[in-house]
Amino acid sequence: MALPEPDQWLMLDLARDKSDAWALELARRHLGEGAADTLRHALAGYLTQAAETALSNGAMSAAVLAPVGGPPVAFLQVREMRIPVESWQVEALRAEAELIEGPFFREPQTSSVDLPLGPAMRVHRVEPIDPDSDSTGVLEGVAHYVLPSQCPGVAIELVMIWHTPGLGGVLEEMADRIAASALLT
Incomplete structure (x- = not known):
């Protein structure tokens, strides 16, 4: 990527x-x-x-992501997930994502996207950093769950999260570009 x-x-x-x-x-x-x-x-x-x-x-x-001279802005992780072959489809991933309970500041936005690595589900969430406290901290993130065409039963999860107000649009676009560049080697 x-x-x-x-x-x-x-x-x-x-x-x-x-x-x-x-x-x-x-x-x-x-x-x-x-x-x-x-x-x-x-x-x-x-x-x-x-x-x-x-x-x-x-x-x-x-x-x-840490711009030189500034504090860390975002965190990115990539992991492999095993999925039963019978559930290996974007709609099954969407149904699973919709089961996740908040609290969210707004409903998670889900969409199907086609990436070079394979079909994917994209989830954009905005939630409290610590739902059990009175804190007003916000955690925003975009996750892409990609079903690589050449690997039935495997999903690649790319998650980028940030808690930097005002950078949501820029970081959301960056997360999409990163997911679009992901390849298996």
Whole structure:
């Protein structure tokens, strides 16, 4: 898959040991030698947490969008899902997505899309970051569930999430471009 603005994406090390040294080194390279230690450690902590989230979700790969000089903006993960061959169709994926209960700030938007990798279902959701608190934080995201033509029984899930108000349209378009560039190798 091709990541737009590749110099702003930080690929997470999902095959690492338990050390956080990889995250500190990635933060140092991304922020530059002149960055304050507190900033470098904050970014490294975010990268470590994002990698742990991706690993707990069974992701094959994951990345964080972090413009140089700015905070992390979005998180992307890709994982493989096994689906019974009899359910291996976009409409079955849509029915499954519609069973997910909120709370959502608005109903999830689902649509069928044709991608180079195969037919897919696209889901756009806006929900509270922590539904059990009084927080007003918003988590927005786009997920593409792709059925690769050459792999019956497999779906590829590409999820991009962000909590940056005002960037929804730009990041939504970026998520669509990333999904359209996904290939199996």
